Amino acid sequence: MPHPAIEERVALSRFTTLGTGGPARWFAKPQTLDELVEALEWAAARSAPVSVVGLGSNLLVADEGVDGLVLKLAGELAAAEVEGERLLAGGGAPLAVCLHRARATSLGGLEFTCAIPGTVGGGVKMNAGAYGGDIAGALERALVVSAAVAEWRTPAELGLEYRRSELDEGEVVARAEFRLTPRSTEEIKTIVSEMQALRKAAQPTNKRTFGSVFKNPDHELTAGRMLEACGLRGHRVGGAQISPRHANFIENADGARSSDAIALMAEARQRALDEFGVTLEHEVQLLGDLVLPTV
Numbered sequence: 001m002p003h004p005a006i007e008e009r010v011a012l013s014r015f016t017t018l019g020t021g022g023p024a025r026w027f028a029k030p031q032t033l034d035e036l037v038e039a040l041e042w043a044a045a046r047s048a049p050v051s052v053v054g055l056g057s058n059l060l061v062a063d064e065g066v067d068g069l070v071l072k073l074a075g076e077l078a079a080a081e082v083e084g085e086r087l088l089a090g091g092g093a094p095l096a097v098c099l100h101r102a103r104a105t106s107l108g109g110l111e112f113t114c115a116i117p118g119t120v121g122g123g124v125k126m127n128a129g130a131y132g133g134d135i136a137g138a139l140e141r142a143l144v145v146s147a148a149v150a151e152w153r154t155p156a157e158l159g160l161e162y163r164r165s166e167l168d169e170g171e172v173v174a175r176a177e178f179r180l181t182p183r184s185t186e187e188i189k190t191i192v193s194e195m196q197a198l199r200k201a202a203q204p205t206n207k208r209t210f211g212s213v214f215k216n217p218d219h220e221l222t223a224g225r226m227l228e229a230c231g232l233r234g235h236r237v238g239g240a241q242i243s244p245r246h247a248n249f250i251e252n253a254d255g256a257r258s259s260d261a262i263a264l265m266a267e268a269r270q271r272a273l274d275e276f277g278v279t280l281e282h283e284v285q286l287l288g289d290l291v292l293p294t295v
């Protein structure tokens, strides 16, 4: 063991919703800010790259694994509580828990997260959003920690835009604060069930996927409609398949590897370029030595 709190060669496939990915060379689950800083300093002393997994719901991890320290926030860094009209959460807190806490105290503003199976930190990194809401719209500030900094940043300072932020490699969202609005529990429940029904009608909800593969391009067609028009629904490479339900999703149909998903993504991008002149940009985050060939 390199350090009591740091494990070696931990399989990351169990931390991704697609269920693929090799081991992290080093892995730690810091529960407090002090433990997080200690792990970051440990990595910095070895010049080891640092990355974070949330709920792995927008993550494709190389089959060969990750040559660095991978963190999964736990304990108080994964908890959430309401204080007045604000929700205070650890970066590792599931958005579902945040929504639950807000609903229980009759506070609205996080309903859109019912469609997003990730954490606060992953949500900030991706500026996750759905049905007209996004993290940038609800977030007041986030505490960003790395070996070099620990500072609170506003959405503008985080550079939150459509499915992106300006968080650098190795920067960890350790905590976040959301401002919420009084709303009755009944109203929140109604909004959430309407959003969930819309979601169920349009996307594969009972399959292993990593959410949207590509960002929607600046085009009259969404990425999903474009790939559908390319005839890619149901197209398969190895154990990975473009969802027969929604062409901007890749499903783990049967023992998929991340390399299968990458091959499907490469083919989809090429087809979109050939048929629509559009270069699709991937939304899913790649971790480890994974490269999507240029088109």
Ligand SMILES: Cc1cc2nc3c(=O)[nH]c(=O)nc-3n(C[C@H](O)[C@H](O)[C@H](O)COP(=O)(O)OP(=O)(O)OC[C@H]3O[C@@H](n4cnc5c(N)ncnc54)[C@H](O)[C@@H]3O)c2cc1C
Pocket: 017, 051, 052, 053, 054, 055, 056, 057, 058, 059, 073, 091, 092, 115, 116, 117, 118, 119, 120, 121, 122, 123, 124, 125, 126, 127, 128, 129, 130, 167, 171, 172, 173, 174, 204, 205, 209, 210, 211, 212, 285
């Ligand atoms: C069925 C399904 C539906 C989805 N629907 C939506 C949707 O409607 N809208 C939407 O926006 N997304 C959607 N997603 C994608 C995904 O849920 C979001 O992008 C989510 O915000 C990812 O959070 P995560 O915690 O799982 O992050 P991960 O997938 O674990 O990581 C994503 C990125 O965030 C980084 N990261 C994670 N935690 C931290 C942290 N604490 N600090 C810094 N960086 C961090 C990772 O390193 C990685 O780069 C969907 C996914 C699935 C599987």
